[in-house]
Amino acid sequence: MEYRKLLAACFVSVIATGCDSGAVTTESTFATDSAAQAAAAGISHGEYVARLGNCVACHSIPEGEPFAGGLKMAVPMLGNLYTTNITPDPATGIGNYSFDEFDSAMRFGVTKDGHRMYPAMPYPSYAKMSEQDMHALYDFFMNEVEPVNLANQASDIPGWKDNARLVMGIWNFLNMDSDPFEADPNQNDDWNRGAYLTQGPGHCGACHTPRGLMMQEKGLDESDSSFLSGAPLDHWNASSLNGDINSGLGRWSEDDLAEFLGTGHNRFGTAFGTMVEVVNNSTQYMSETDLNAMAVYLKSLPPVAEVNASVWGYDNTETEALLGLNFSEAGSQDYYEYCSNCHGTDGMGYYPYQPPLAGNPVIMDADPSSLINLTLNGSLRVISAQGPDVNDMPYFRQLLSDEEIADVITYIRSSWGHDASAVSTAQVSEIREATDPTRNDDIYVLRMK
Numbered sequence: 155m156e157y158r159k160l161l162a163a164c165f166v167s168v169i170a171t172g173c174d175s176g177a178v179t180t181e182s183t184f185a186t187d188s189a190a191q192a193a194a195a196g197i198s199h200g201e202y203v204a205r206l207g208n209c210v211a212c213h214s215i216p217e218g219e220p221f222a223g224g225l226k227m228a229v230p231m232l233g234n235l236y237t238t239n240i241t242p243d244p245a246t247g248i249g250n251y252s253f254d255e256f257d258s259a260m261r262f263g264v265t266k267d268g269h270r271m272y273p274a275m276p277y278p279s280y281a282k283m284s285e286q287d288m289h290a291l292y293d294f295f296m297n298e299v300e301p302v303n304l305a306n307q308a309s310d311i312p313g314w315k316d317n318a319r320l321v322m323g324i325w326n327f328l329n330m331d332s333d334p335f336e337a338d339p340n341q342n343d344d345w346n347r348g349a350y351l352t353q354g355p356g357h358c359g360a361c362h363t364p365r366g367l368m369m370q371e372k373g374l375d376e377s378d379s380s381f382l383s384g385a386p387l388d389h390w391n392a393s394s395l396n397g398d399i400n401s402g403l404g405r406w407s408e409d410d411l412a413e414f415l416g417t418g419h420n421r422f423g424t425a426f427g428t429m430v431e432v433v434n435n436s437t438q439y440m441s442e443t444d445l446n447a448m449a450v451y452l453k454s455l456p457p458v459a460e461v462n463a464s465v466w467g468y469d470n471t472e473t474e475a476l477l478g479l480n481f482s483e484a485g486s487q488d489y490y491e492y493c494s495n496c497h498g499t500d501g502m503g504y505y506p507y508q509p510p511l512a513g514n515p516v517i518m519d520a521d522p523s524s525l526i527n528l529t530l531n532g533s534l535r536v537i538s539a540q541g542p543d544v545n546d547m548p549y550f551r552q553l554l555s556d557e558e559i560a561d562v563i564t565y566i567r568s569s570w571g572h573d574a575s576a577v578s579t580a581q582v583s584e585i586r587e588a589t590d591p592t593r594n595d596d597i598y599v600l601r602m603k
């Protein structure tokens with residue numbers, strides 16, 4: 155369809171001026187208006203923005219109705235709160251919100267009844283959304299989402315602590331910029347579109363940017379080197395998305411990145427932990443143009459921690475030892491028995507079904523918490539329309555002791571040319587205690603309608 159439009163534009167301009175590549179100008183709203191990409195993806199403009207913003211992941215529970223809320227979220231130091239019902243039910247949802255009230259909830263974190271939200275709702279990112287996208291999003295919730303009558307659950311934050319809400323206005327003033335995204339004239343269209351998606355509706359920084367003392371994200375765009383430099387959240391470590399050569403995206407091409415976001419895997423690794431929800435419910439629905447734009451933007455972020463580091467290179471010492479049944483290195487025998495049938499004695503995995511461990515950025519990350527959590531608890535499965543569905547990682551909580559898990563992770567962090575820090579038994583014990591032993595086997599791609 156787009157191609158036909160392009161031809162038509164070309165035809166008109168042939169009559170007028172002749173058809174050259176300059177004849178088809180991109181609209182100035184390419185960066186911030188998602189209507190054309192929604193059409194390319196075959197869904198309504200508003201549904202597309204809801205996908206970009208991944209509203210369904212927080213405002214639903216797997217066994218509940220879409221957008222009816224109820225997901226428990228921890229607010230550090232205060233307690234837990236539950237996401238709210240954002241279906242258009244007038245009594246319990248947001249059916250009585252006018253557009254302006256919706257807009258101010260989304261950009262400033264102020265609800266219709268005037269109370270201030272905690273930034274567990276990523277409004278500092280949504281503040282960057284364009285007016286066109288915000289209107290489409292509002293129309294989607296009012297007209298395309300089924301109303302569900304379900305009262306919101308009260309938070310278990312005690313009243314005196316909940317007064318923290320009162321100071322959120324000052325927090326906003328100190329920590330955020332509520333102006334919509336503005337394109338940078340020195341960058342091309344794809345970069346600007348990618349910047350808009352990443353910083354705005356995609357709220358990638360909510361997990362990937364480290365937070366400061368007031369729990370604010372340390373940077374909201376590329377002007378701050380902390381932006382997307384990797385951060386711990388819920389016992390997962392959302393790894394660095396900047397140009398760091400080994401633990402960031404320095405070795406990935408734009409195509410690798412677009413493939414990962416669209417399908418949940420590529421030749422370097424597979425999405426796991428909280429990233430599975432992002433791929434399953436959000437990024438896999440993005441148009442090819444948008445996946446590419448996001449890749450262009452992310453690939454423009456320079457390295458931060460590994461500025462002069464040497465590039466990882468494969469070393470087969472451990473592979474030879476395993477093949478010779480030499481298990482002198484701690485963790486190697488457990489690796490051979492419990493891991494090598496899927497990840498290979500050579501650590502190369504079986505793309506696309508089982509990810510490689512050798513050369514995988516997450517294995518070389520300074521923070522090993524994702525690796526510990528995954529080995530203890532496994533991961534939800536990536537389900538992508540682009541396929542193939544990958545297998546999921548089994549959990550070793552019952553099978554292996556904390557010491558064995560520490561050894562096997564230390565082993566993969568120092569094998570095949572890796573040079574990452576060792577993991578201690580205490581680090582494993584801490585995450586074992588903090589994570590829920592009842593594994594949730596629901597494989598969820600949440601319904602939206």
Ligand code: HEC
Pocket residue numbers: 203204207208209210211212213227235236237238239240247248256259260265266270271272273274275276280291
């Ligand atoms: C990371 C989790 C998260 C995501 C993603 C998220 N929300 Fe929220 N949202 C919350 C939480 C938590 C609250 C309640 C905050 C509070 O009470 O302090 C909330 C509250 C709201 C409210 C106020 C509702 C009311 O009951 O009055 C609206 C409106 C809202 N969200 C809309 C959206 C939309 C639209 C999207 C997608 C573009 C979205 N949210 C994505 C966590 C999230």
Ligand code: HEC
Pocket residue numbers: 422423424425426488489492493494495496497507508509510511514516517525528529532533534535536544545546547548550562563566
């Ligand atoms: C049955 C096959 C299987 C076995 C056995 C297995 N894994 Fe995995 N592993 C996977 C799959 C599939 C993933 C991709 C993540 C997902 O979707 O669950 C994965 C992911 C990982 C990752 C994250 C890499 C990434 O990019 O996703 C690490 C680290 C890992 N496994 C370590 C181990 C260790 C250590 C063992 C042995 C204790 C092990 N695995 C045993 C299948 C397996």
Ligand code: HEC
Pocket residue numbers: 352356357358359360361362390391392393394395401402403411414415423424425426427428429430432437448515516524
């Ligand atoms: C809810 C938290 C969360 C959000 C939101 C999130 N991520 Fe992630 N992401 C993670 C975690 C945890 C990992 C590490 C596990 C893995 O590699 O899948 C990760 C890993 C990744 C990786 C793989 C990095 C590597 O080195 O293997 C990419 C690429 C990525 N995220 C991109 C994004 C983009 C782009 C966005 C915004 C559209 C985003 N993420 C939003 C949690 C999140």
